Amino acid sequence: MxxxxxxxxxxxxxxxxxxxxxxxxxxxxxxxxxxxxxxxxxxxxxxxxxxxxxxxxxxxxxxxxxxxxxxxxxxxxxxxxxxxxxxxxxxxxxxxxxxxxxxxxxxxxxxxxxxxxxxxxxxxxxxTDGDTKPVTHNDTTQTKVSEDTACSPVEWLIHFRPDSEMLQTGNEPTRLFRELATLGEISVQADMSNLPAYDELNPECCYLGWELVLKGDINKEQIDELFDWVKDCSDLEITPLGNYNQPSTEAVTQADNTATAEAGTTNNDSKNAIQKAKVTDKPKGSGAGKESGSIRVAIDKIDELINLVGELVISQSMLSQIGNHLEDTDLSNTEILRDGLSQLERNTRELQESVLKIRMLPISFSFSRFPRLVRDLSSKVGKQVELKLSGEQTEVDKTVLEKIGDPLVHLVRNSLDHGLETPEIRKANNKPETGSLCLNAYHEGSEIVIEVSDDGAGLNKDRILNKAIEKGLVAENQELTDEQIYNLIFQPGFSTAEQVSDVSGRGVGMDVVRRNIRDLGGNVSITSQPDKGSTVTIRLPLTLAILDGQLTSVGEQTYILSLVSIIESLQVIPEHVSSITGQAEFYQLRDEYIPIIRLSEEFEVEQSSDDLSQGLLVVVEAEGQRYGLFVDDLMGQQQVVIKSLETNFKQLQGISGATILGDGTVALILDVPGLIQRHYEKRNTAMKPVSDVA
Amino acid sequence: MTSVLAVDDSPSIRQMVSYTLESAGYNVVVACDGDEALKIAKNTNMNLVITDVNMPNMDGITLVKKLRSLSDYKFKPILILTTESSMEKKMQGKSAGATGWIVKPFNPDLLLTTLKKVLD
Structure with a gap:
């Protein structure tokens, strides 16, 4: 077979x-x-x-x-x-x-x-260690060419006397004889000389011995193999019984044997070849370099789903029953209908949550690579580092998990290379020689927070500021908060490392980190204290599939903003609006001036009224800076399923995706950082507030 | 139908063994270590046990010893799957009471012919 x-x-x-x-x-x-x-x-x-x-x-x-x-x-x-x-x-x-x-x-x-x-x-x-054992690999089951083939008689005499306990290893002499009979003609003679008197007989013991004569073109190896399992618990003698073949016949037999053996191998080989060919037939591009398409899911998640589907079926049958009796519409039916609908709604929501949970995997899948990485790197840079992992069981979406790996590696490398000091410096600063590097993950609201912190030297504020001025990223006289300065390191082309090392990058790193995290709909920030260390905090949405959205209307259009990006919404007090040369508008929000972005202008759509006092200002935050988005009205809040715009249409700056609303219309989901970037690129002005770069 | 208990901590080997034996018409129950196997063996009377040697919790050699101490398994065929072709391991298995061994790597055909050898 x-x-x-x-x-x-x-x-x-x-x-x-x-x-x-x-x-x-x-x-x-x-x-x-x-x-x-x-x-x-x-x-x-x-x-x-x-x-x-x-x-x-x-x-x-x-x-x-x-x-x-x-x-x-x-x-x-x-x-x-x-x-x-x-x-x-x-x-x-x-x-x-x-x-x-x-x-x-x-x-x-x-x-x-x-x-x-x-x-x-x-x-x-x-x-080494003196005992030079040759590393032989004797696991292969090759058909060994018999050494005994030189004498392959046509008759063998087998003397076989098992130890009395042999039966208790599950070896049954009669089965052996059955196998022997498949090799050739067999005659068996039992030796009952050891059989005790009936009342002394132990039914679990074997008292018999046998003399067997086996006829046929059989070599000793084949017989040996059959007795392999019992030879050490029995007396076994296998002797040839005269009648040697003439050399000529022998040669033929041997040739025959080898031929069949070879045929067997060739068969196998061709089978292998076919298998190999089949494998190579697969398009290479599909498998290579891609993330695995399968996902391992905990049983209880599946059980929960099955349970929910069951519930759903019950709700559905409840509703269809009402449907059948719709003719006699009385009030009690309406009541049941409403119950059924609300039950259906609950089931659907729970089902959705559970299905989404299937994609959730513990972040340990990503964290697990770090012990090795830190070990290798720390010895490379001559530092002593203790890695602490916590919150490894925090679950994140599989896609997020796959894409967060590289940014995390980068951050860890950075900490090791730039953050933590060498043991000598640490000692001189009265710190333990072994630095600590912590990776932590936890859930906060509908976000997952990942922190990479070290107890190293911390960021050098002055050096960052000087560098930023030198690179023209900030003006010399600009007032910046510490936080804004620290976050300058996420700017493209920014690196303060005096020497480019092969451990962390050449200043192409942190902005890539930020871009990757933004692509996942998250953001990253850093806090630091001189000599105490730095903490990079990454915030990511729990899932990329649904979004808690705020529906807003601009003219005929509906735009969706992620709820977490909204800080507040307010009616515009005209006195608080100031405009600069008719180009840019600012709104005075308490003691802060925030730029106003008119969505109708951004997307070139008709708005009910250009008058700011007729609409609402939705205050959003991106990169630590607030903006006022001008919309006609706020509509409901709801969970929306994100459909990729890229796969269905094309990528648009400022739009992260689309969704289909209850009435079947398509609404675009706004990507706030992208929108702001689009806004300034469009204007191409120097009006860009400084803190936007942070 | 002949029931076979297949014990191995490797899912792929387990799958291959059970698939092979099921295709040949055996009834196969799998266990991933000696512990689990012993529990199954106690509850269900199996006709034959095939077990790996190196396994967590309870290794194959211990499993063989424990099975042999049960009256139901005193004379049953128990085969060990071993990558160690060394005599030492085989003998360890034998003295624990194993009927015989199958040396890894094995192919489905070898598995089936070996099984036939120890079944009536």
Whole structure:
């Protein structure tokens, strides 16, 4: 029977990646005091990858892992000390193995040179300690060419006397004979000489022995193989019984045997080839480089959904029952109808929430890479760093999770490189030599907050300000708050590092970080205290699929603003409006002047009235600066499902997406930072308030 | 129908074993470690047990020992799946009471022929 093993490849790869995670995090926690069970867990992870790799035909993976496993085995048995050197090499091997697995998954060739080099290093490591065990890989089930083929008689005499306890290993002599009979003609004679008297007989013991004669073109190996499991708990003698074949016939038999064996392999080979071909047939672009399309979901989330769908069905049947009796409309029916509708509404909302929850994954998926990163980097820059992770179970949308990784890596690198000081400097400043770097995540309202903080030197305010002036980002005489100064580092092309290092970037970093986070509908800010350290705070929406929106009307159009971006809405008092040369308008909001942006002008649509006092000003905040958006009226607040404008139309500056309202019309969702940028680009004026750059 | 208990901590191996055996008409129950397997074995009388050696919680060797101490499994065939082709591991399994072993990597055909060997 032939079974296509490629069906199990995906699950194998997934398992590999999981195993590699276990390996990596296990290795990172490894030191001399690690208890055996932890090393066992690491060992098992490697072992499983090796076993799976071999079973599913990824021999390069299994061969490579085998060497790692041998090393781990020595560590497990205490034969090898756990040194940083060994752990580093194993971590490097994990990376290599991950690349190999990725390559196998995408049906690409892996970097064989690198693999060979690391494998060699592992082997060299194994060779140290004096005991140069050759690393043999004897797991392959090749058809060995028999050494005994030189004499392949046509008759064998088998003397077989099992130990009395053999039955208790589940080995049954009659089954063995059945198997022997498949090899050739067999005759069996029982030896009952050891059989005790009936009342002494223990039914669980075996007292019999057998003499078997086996006829046929059989070599000793085949017989040995059959008795493999019992040979150590029995007396076994296998002897040829005369009648040797003439050399000529023997040669033929042998040739026959090899031929069939070869045919078998060729068959396998061609099967493999077909499988391989099938795999390569897949379009490469689809798999390579993309995030995995599948998602692992906790059972209870699914259960909740199933439950809700059940509820929904009940509500639906309740409503359809009323529908059937609509003719006799009396008041009681209306009552039930209303109940049914409100139940349906609740079910729908809960169902939506639950479905969205499926996409939510704990942020630990993203955090988990940092222990390794920090370990590697800190040794590279010669600093001692303790990484603290908290809030790892905080759940975020899968897309957010995938896209937040790079900005976080950048922030962590920055902290390590620029924020934290070297042990000498820390000591001189009366700080513990080991710096601390914290990653924290928590939910706040409908946002997720991620903080990257360190207890390093903090940002140098003067240096940032000077640099900003030098780059013409701010005017020399401008009054800026500390916060505004710190946030200048998110400006494009801004870097205060005196030397460009290979750890953190060349000043292309922080603005990219900010852009990535903005693309996710979030924002980022930094606070800092000299000598106490800095904290970067990232705020992101919990999900990219729905939005708590405020509907506003401008003429015929409906625009949606995210509720969280709105600070207040007010009626315009005409005296508080001041305009500058008819170009820009400002509104005096308490003791602050905020620019007024007329949405009708931005999007060139008709508005009911140009008169500011006839409409409303919606005060929004973006990048720490407030703006007044002028609209006709505020309509309801509702959760809207975000539809991408890019996929359905094209990207527009100032618009983050669209949604379909209850009456079927399309409403655009405003992207406030983008809108403001659009506003100023359109005007192309120098009127841009300074703090907008922060 | 012949019931087989397949024990392995690797989901892909578990899936492959159960798929292979089910296609061949066996009734397959899977367990991911010795602990779980022992519980299942106690509740359901299986005709054959195939177990991996290296597993969390309870390893395969311990599982074999525990199963052999149950009257229902005293004479049942129990096979161990092992990547260690070394005699040492095999013998460890044997002395625990395993009927025999299948050396990984194995293919579905080998699995089926080996099973036939130990079933009536």
């Amino acid at each position: 032939s079974i296509d093993l490629s069906e199990f490849h995906d699950i194998f790869f997934e398992e590999c990646f999981e195993g590699l995670e276990v390996l990596e995090s296990g290795l990172l926690n490894l030191d001399q005091n690690t208890d055996v069970e932890e090393i066992n867990a690491i060992f098992r992870a490697a072992h499983s990858i090796k076993g799976g790799g071999a079973s599913f035909g990824f021999t390069d993976i299994s061969d490579f892992t085998h060497v790692m496993e041998t090393l781990l085995d020595e560590m497990r048995d205490g034969r090898r000390a756990i040194t940083r050197e060994v752990v580093d090499l194993l971590l490097k091997s994990v990376d290599c193995l991950r690349d190999m697995t990725n390559a196998a998954k995408n049906s690409e060739d892996s970097d064989q040179q690198r693999t060979a080099a690391i494998k060699q290093q592992l082997e060299d490591m194994l060779a």
